[in-house]
Structures are given as structure tokens and as C-alpha cells.
Amino acid sequence: MHHISEGELRAELVSRARALIPLLAKNASQTEAGGRVVEDNMTAIEKAELFKLMVPRRFGGLETDFRTMLEVSRALAMGCPSTAWVTTLMNTSAWFVGLMGAQSQQDVWDANPTVRMAGVITPSGRSRRVKGGLKVTAKWPWASGCLHAQWAFVGLPIVDESGATIEQGMAIIPMKDLTIENTWFVAGMKGTGSNTIVAEDVFIPEHRIMSASKVLAGDRPTPYKEEALYHAAFVPVTALVLVGPQLGMAQAALDFVIEKAPKRGISHTTYENQTTAPTVQLAIAEATMLVDTAHFHAYRAAADIDGAARQGRQMKYVERARVRMDAGYVARAAREAIRILCSAHGASSFAESSPLQRFWRDSEVASRHAIVNPEISAEIFGRSLLGISGGVSHLV
Incomplete structure (x- = not known):
């Protein structure tokens, strides 16, 4: 073969x-x-x-x-x-x-x-x-x-x-x-x-x-x-895998809002469609940067994990802490991108027939998984950068 x-x-x-x-x-x-x-x-x-x-x-x-x-x-x-x-x-x-x-x-x-x-x-x-x-x-x-x-x-x-x-x-x-x-x-x-x-x-x-x-x-x-x-390093893996779905939710929400923009007006304004409105243009730019940021962090963390495993070396504490931080950061960036996109798309984002409300709800829930918690991860990562390992959580 x-x-x-x-x-x-x-x-x-x-x-x-x-x-x-x-x-x-x-x-x-x-x-x-x-x-x-x-x-x-x-x-x-x-x-x-x-x-x-x-x-x-x-x-x-x-x-x-x-x-x-x-x-x-x-x-x-x-x-x-x-x-x-x-x-x-x-x-x-x-x-x-x-x-x-x-x-x-x-x-x-x-x-x-x-x-x-x-x-x-x-x-x-x-x-x-x-x-x-x-x-x-x-x-x-x-x-x-x-x-x-x-x-x-x-x-x-x-x-x-x-x-x-x-x-x-x-x-x-x-x-x-x-x-x-x-x-x-x-x-x-x-x-x-x-x-x-x-x-x-x-x-x-x-x-x-x-x-x-x-x-x-x-x-x-x-x-x-x-x-x-x-x-491969156990905790970095368990944290990172949980944000794969976040990347897809955020990307799909972005694609959906861009696709619908030319066909949607903005109520109570003179804009014929969303595409011509600076507020929507800025929101799309901002959301895209957040979605890209989520991808960059997720893929860098995967490269760190896969690379160390291939070299047969243990990841250092600070590297492992950074992957936890990356995972939390990805979840937060994806969640924030979806929030901006719902606002730009308008109130119909929350119609039950719209896939946007599902991406919004799913990302709000999934991004709260304990091992992805951005605040705890930031604490662990910040400590590790200052030379303090241990404490906070044994899951590093």
C-alpha cells in the first residue's frame, strides 16, 4: 500500500x-x-x-x-x-x-x-x-x-x-x-x-x-x-481537543453572516443592505481577526504538542501551561467573535430557525468547560512565566 x-x-x-x-x-x-x-x-x-x-x-x-x-x-x-x-x-x-x-x-x-x-x-x-x-x-x-x-x-x-x-x-x-x-x-x-x-x-x-x-x-x-x-503531553491534549469545535462554530457563524449581508437591510436606517454599512464592515473585520486568532493559537498549540511527541521529549511546565492558556484564549476569542456576529447580523440571529443562535448557545456552553477556563489558565500561565510551577491545579 x-x-x-x-x-x-x-x-x-x-x-x-x-x-x-x-x-x-x-x-x-x-x-x-x-x-x-x-x-x-x-x-x-x-x-x-x-x-x-x-x-x-x-x-x-x-x-x-x-x-x-x-x-x-x-x-x-x-x-x-x-x-x-x-x-x-x-x-x-x-x-x-x-x-x-x-x-x-x-x-x-x-x-x-x-x-x-x-x-x-x-x-x-x-x-x-x-x-x-x-x-x-x-x-x-x-x-x-x-x-x-x-x-x-x-x-x-x-x-x-x-x-x-x-x-x-x-x-x-x-x-x-x-x-x-x-x-x-x-x-x-x-x-x-x-x-x-x-x-x-x-x-x-x-x-x-x-x-x-x-x-x-x-x-x-x-x-x-x-x-x-x-x-503526547496529557493535560495539554485534553485541554486543546475541546476547542476544535469552537473553531468550527466561529468559522461557520462568520461565513453565514458574510453570506447573508448583501441580502439583509438594517431596520430603521437608510442602508439598503448590510454590506454598505460601516458598522457591519467593522464588525466583520473584528470578528474575522478574532476567528483567525483562535485558529493561530489552536494550531500553534497542536504544533507544540505534536512536535514534542515526535521528538520523544516531555513538554516543559511553562510550555504545558501555555497550551492551557492557548485553549482558554481560543474559547474566548471564538465566543467573542460569535457575539459580535450576532449583533451585526441583527435580532433575527436569535430566531430558532437560524443556525446562528445554535452556534451562540453551543459556544457559550462549550467554552465554559473547566479545563478550558481562561481565567484559571491565565493564572497558571502567568505564574509559570514568573518561575512558579505547581499550585492552582495539578492539571498542567
Whole structure:
């Protein structure tokens, strides 16, 4: 088989994602109303192999890089942000599995490389030590993609025989061992179905559990040292992937407002259409600079992560802090661009029939994800620039 370069593979995958935009846009209202991504979308994304971005080539996956993942997320979000979010989180959860030991990877992918994985890394619940592993009882809220997944990747406490927590861990559990509690009632990102997954005294064998602190420090159970992708910096990855959909929302909102401007007047003014109004011209210029800024920061952060992984080096604390800052900055720039565009387009931006109000709501909600929080990220980054590492958050 002709080995294609990462660049060629990226171009091919992004064009597949772009080809799905009309379908996703057509189904966006239904995805929202149903509180879950419609099956047509999931089937089309699977057929385009876009759930395989982070699956190792050993299992027939694509094993791309984070720049490719951002661009695919961005393209899908131009059609439906909820669908893009679910796809992104599923790909990220697959990446988490790629960090695990060989047996865990086989458990998940041996039978089927297109198997889908939902994930919540925030540790929850209580564990008890039993022969051969742990039994866990927990609730993990905001499990994006859980309605479409066969496996869950979760955070949990690792305990000793006496029940004392030794450290935080991460584990994989088949969805058939879990139940889903319907808790996702939100103003935006309604279609992600990010409900709560529940474990009642579920057994997890030892080999399906790994130490969170080791993973954060770059010590991964995966024996495949030559696979650069699975040695990328953990927290920078988890922060950056969340802003891929923001890029698409902001870009799509900008394209929409520019496309409609010649056909729209401005009520109670002498302007025949928006195109001739300086207020709109200035707003479009400002929004475009914000959208571009979001892209520049996102792509630079991806280059930093991918570059360090390829070189096989650990990112320095200040570099990791900067990626968190970049992610927060992207979210804020995209959100602000959409706000300006809604004002320029006018009050009909908020008609339920307009895609603008969905981009607005989705970006307002998605950009509030805890690990993207711009203020906390700025604090971490500012401290790191002044030579202070640690404190604030262990997620750097």
C-alpha cells in the first residue's frame, strides 16, 4: 500500500469531514431536540473512518496527530457542534486507551477497531480492593458520547486492602456493566447527550486500571514506545481537543453572516443592505481577526504538542501551561467573535430557525468547560512565566 504522508492523510480526512457538513446541518435541530446525536450522523462519521483518528495503526486505526484531530473537529462543528463534540470526545477517549497496557488495548480493539469510547477523567465514587482488581461504585456526570459508546474511560480512586486511597486512577469499563442516568438538561450543546454514567459495585480487573499521576508525568503503561502519538503531553491534549469545535462554530457563524449581508437591510436606517454599512464592515473585520486568532493559537498549540511527541521529549511546565492558556484564549476569542456576529447580523440571529443562535448557545456552553477556563489558565500561565510551577491545579 502506498504510504501517504501525515499531510495527505489530514487533507483526505478533513475533506471527508467537510463532505458531511450538509447532513449534520440538516440533522442539527433533531440532534438538539432528541438530546443525542442522530444515528445517521454517527453512521456517516463511522463510514468516513472519523472515529479511528486516535486508534493505533496496529488495530487498523489511523493514528493521526492533534492538528488533524482539530481540523476534523472544526469541519464537523460547521455542520453541528454537538456532533463534533461527541466525535472529538470519543477520539480523545480512544487516545486515552492508547496510553494503556497492551492487554487493555486488546480488550477494546481486538474484535473491532471502530468500537466507540466515552470518557470522564474526573475521579469519582469509591473503590474497594478485591482479588484481581477493584470494585467501584460511582457516578460520572457529563459523559459525552455515552449514548453511543461500547466502553467508558473513567477516573476513580485506587485503594489499598484497608480501603485507604493510595492515588487517583483511570480505568476502562464496558458500557454493558454501567447504566446511564438522564441528567443532561442544558442551554447549549444539547445534542451531546452528556449524561451521567453509573457503576454499582462493578469489578474492574487490575490490567484495566492505570495511575493518573504517572500518566500526567509522562509514564504510560503502553509498551509501544515508538508510537509518538501516545506519548503526547496529557493535560495539554485534553485541554486543546475541546476547542476544535469552537473553531468550527466561529468559522461557520462568520461565513453565514458574510453570506447573508448583501441580502439583509438594517431596520430603521437608510442602508439598503448590510454590506454598505460601516458598522457591519467593522464588525466583520473584528470578528474575522478574532476567528483567525483562535485558529493561530489552536494550531500553534497542536504544533507544540505534536512536535514534542515526535521528538520523544516531555513538554516543559511553562510550555504545558501555555497550551492551557492557548485553549482558554481560543474559547474566548471564538465566543467573542460569535457575539459580535450576532449583533451585526441583527435580532433575527436569535430566531430558532437560524443556525446562528445554535452556534451562540453551543459556544457559550462549550467554552465554559473547566479545563478550558481562561481565567484559571491565565493564572497558571502567568505564574509559570514568573518561575512558579505547581499550585492552582495539578492539571498542567
